[in-house]
Amino acid sequence: MASQRGEGETTATPLEPADRERARAIPEAAVARLAVYLRVLSGMADQGVTAVSSEELSQAAGVNAAKLRKDLSYIGSYGTRGVGYDVEVLVSHIERILGLTRNHSVAVVGIGNLGHALANYGGFPGRGFPVTALFDVDPDLIGIPVGGIPVNHIDEITAVCLEREVSIGVIATPPPAAQSVCDRLVSAGVQCILNFAPVVLQVPDNVEVRKVDLAVEMQILSFHVARRADEAASVSDGNGLGVDGMVIRP
Amino acid sequence: MASQRGEGETTATPLEPADRERARAIPEAAVARLAVYLRVLSGMADQGVTAVSSEELSQAAGVNAAKLRKDLSYIGSYGTRGVGYDVEVLVSHIERILGLTRNHSVAVVGIGNLGHALANYGGFPGRGFPVTALFDVDPDLIGIPVGGIPVNHIDEITAVCLEREVSIGVIATPPPAAQSVCDRLVSAGVQCILNFAPVVLQVPDNVEVRKVDLAVEMQILSFHVARRADEAASVSDGNGLGVDGMVIRP
DNA sequence: TCGACTTTGTGCGTGCGTTCACAAGCGGTA
DNA sequence: TACCGCTTGTGAACGCACGCACAAAGTCGA
Incomplete structure (x- = not known):
């Protein structure tokens, strides 16, 4: 940084x-x-x-x-x-x-299913976001190239991030590891984090976090499914009465 | 199912x-x-x-x-x-x-890197969202099980979605296919869509769309990187100090 | 050169969502 | 039983963002 x-x-x-x-x-x-x-x-x-x-x-x-x-x-x-x-x-x-005239070097942490997918996007959608570093804890993965980039052990995160001037860190780890990974990224000077782990990250004020939370998205959709279903039900059951006889629909 | x-x-x-x-x-x-x-x-x-x-x-x-x-x-x-x-x-x-007392059957369309990752989550984070159908156009994928579910051809989307009572469709296709897939999902009666394709979907009013757009997320982060850099620049015209006293220019 | 037409840029009213601050209500204690 | 301290629930103020509607400003044709 x-x-x-x-x-x-x-x-x-x-x-x-x-x-x-x-x-x-x-x-x-x-x-x-x-x-x-x-x-x-x-x-x-x-x-x-x-x-x-x-x-x-x-x-x-x-x-x-x-x-x-x-x-x-x-x-x-x-x-x-x-x-x-x-x-x-x-x-x-x-x-x-949007600051797209400069390149933003990206590091992906957690090379599971999602991490693989992200790494393989290779140079993120829209270009200008080259993935330059991958990290995991699994010894079987270390050194294996994914999308052309070899995986480093997570302990090397500080050194590698500094060396490759990573400006955006992507967290794709299991939930329990997310906060710890986040802390390491922050101490490596990474000020922008994209978090896929379903965890609320605690970060200093000068770090920007965006989260992509599939479970939350699904649940919001679920809410709408339920709302729709209930609206349909309330139209079809036709009494318009609430729990204690209170009229909901005038 | x-x-x-x-x-x-x-x-x-x-x-x-x-x-x-x-x-x-x-x-x-x-x-x-x-x-x-x-x-x-x-x-x-x-x-x-x-x-x-x-x-x-x-x-x-x-x-x-x-x-x-x-x-x-x-x-x-x-x-x-x-x-x-x-x-x-x-x-x-x-x-x-949130309507989580009922199960919401999920279909994933587009079994590329991301689709694979999504299918393998198997019963989405937080449970209650069983993935019950997978679709793709690639003949090599049809019939292959991913995360336990065999991939169907996209032409079967209407029949399969109706049969398995899919209530949430996930679009993980390349951008050009997204709108067409979306239209098919809608005509199959799917009213909630989670869209990973970087495309603005046009849907009828009664359909709810949530989008997860990696490029947009990255660009928002990029904006903040740029803003920070500029703030630092406007401060540092003399002292070379960043926000928290950290030396930006050694 | 002038006038009519088109589209931008924005001041302003409106509505939604966040925040503050406090009254209402409950459990514990003497 | 009566009081005290704590925490909820919410009315009200605030602020931001959206959308309308119009003036400003430019193009094109005569």
């Missing part, structure tokens, strides 16, 4: 002070949507589309057109009134704001 | 009308947190803890205590003032609200 930004020359495009100001003010929700816009725009660019209106783009991204324009306004005014947005221009500005 | 929910008598515990009313009013964000509370509580129950205060529970779940109490109040008043909550009671009420 120490020399992530090289001295003198850096591969990353630094943000203009005006943009810094902006970046600080972008709502988290808008950042997530910007990433979606970026993907849609990239797809359009690949198909030779050069210009797009907020209406078209918003529809492709599945959001409200006004919201999209507001989101884009957070990063500056790069549209042309009466015409729309230049796809290339928008792509490059979103990439810049 | 065909008779997961018997005809006539259902294994699912129906919600009382009073709870139905409540379930409808629970904010989406709160539902997600309830799932987290549930996991923490289950862990506590396994360790023999029988009672817990909102303060303890909120800390373990990584949220504000007041928010936790409000979240719990959405599902009813099951705490004891001056004491706290009974773990078992809370677990069973959250399970009921």
Whole structure:
């Protein structure tokens, strides 16, 4: 982590002070949507589309057109009134704001089913996220290359992360190991963590954690299944009476 | 597997009308947190803890205590003032609200790296989500069991989903196939979809979609890396010190 | 050059979700 | 039984984000 930004020359495009100001003010929700816009725009660019209106783009991204324009306004005014947005221009500005002009070296910890899948994505979806280090505790895995990267023992995490300038750590371990792995990543200077383990991680303030929690996602869906089923039931059973005779539906 | 929910008598515990009313009013964000509370509580129950205060529970779940109490109040008043909550009671009420008293049969479409990983979880984290069907287009995969379930051809999706009463579809296909798979799931009567493909799915209003988007997650982290780097840069124009006094430039 | 049309950028009202703060309620204790 | 301390449950204030609606600003055709 120490020399992530090289001295003198850096591969990353630094943000203009005006943009810094902006970046600080972008709502988290808008950042997530910007990433979606970026993907849609990239797809359009690949198909030779050069210009797009907020209406078209918003529809492709599945959001409200006004919201999209507001989101884009957070990063500056790069549209042309009466015409729309230049796809290339928008792509490059979103990439810049999202920090995608620099490479983010990724380490995956826990090479089980999920870890394998993640490692094999190799250079994550959307590029710019090369997986450069893999870790596990299983002696049978150490040294075996997965997706082209040999697996290191987890004890080497600090040294390897520093050496390869890992900026994002992905935790794909069993739940009991997650917090300990997290602590090690943090002490190796990793400030951004993507956590697949169903555990609430405790981290210092200066570390950013995003969690991907399958169980929670499934349970949210389950909630909706149940809600739907109950709505259907309450329509079909037809008495509209609550537990103690209280009328729920007027 | 065909008779997961018997005809006539259902294994699912129906919600009382009073709870139905409540379930409808629970904010989406709160539902997600309830799932987290549930996991923490289950862990506590396994360790023999029988009672817990909102303060303890909120800390373990990584949220504000007041928010936790409000979240719990959405599902009813099951705490004891001056004491706290009974773990078992809370677990069973959250399970009921989230619809976890019934089994939710899951189909995974796209048996690549990720699909394999998902299928092998076998009965999803937290139980209650048995994977009962797998689909792919690759002829080499058809019939091969993964995690105990043989892979079906995707053309059989409607028949198999209906037969096995699939209520949740998981899309783990390459992006170009996702929308088509989604359409097929919907026409097979699946109303809840968990989408891992980096595509914005278009679905009818009565279908619930949750998406897990690795690229977006990585890019959000990237944004934070960039923001941090810029903050450090704007601070360090002289002292070379980072946020917590750590030397960024040796 | 002018006018009509199109689309952006944004000020503002609205609604939802979070947080605060306190009254209500319960168990323990004298 | 009456009091005390603790914790819940929730009313109310706050803040953020969404969406509307419109002015500003640009293009295109005449």
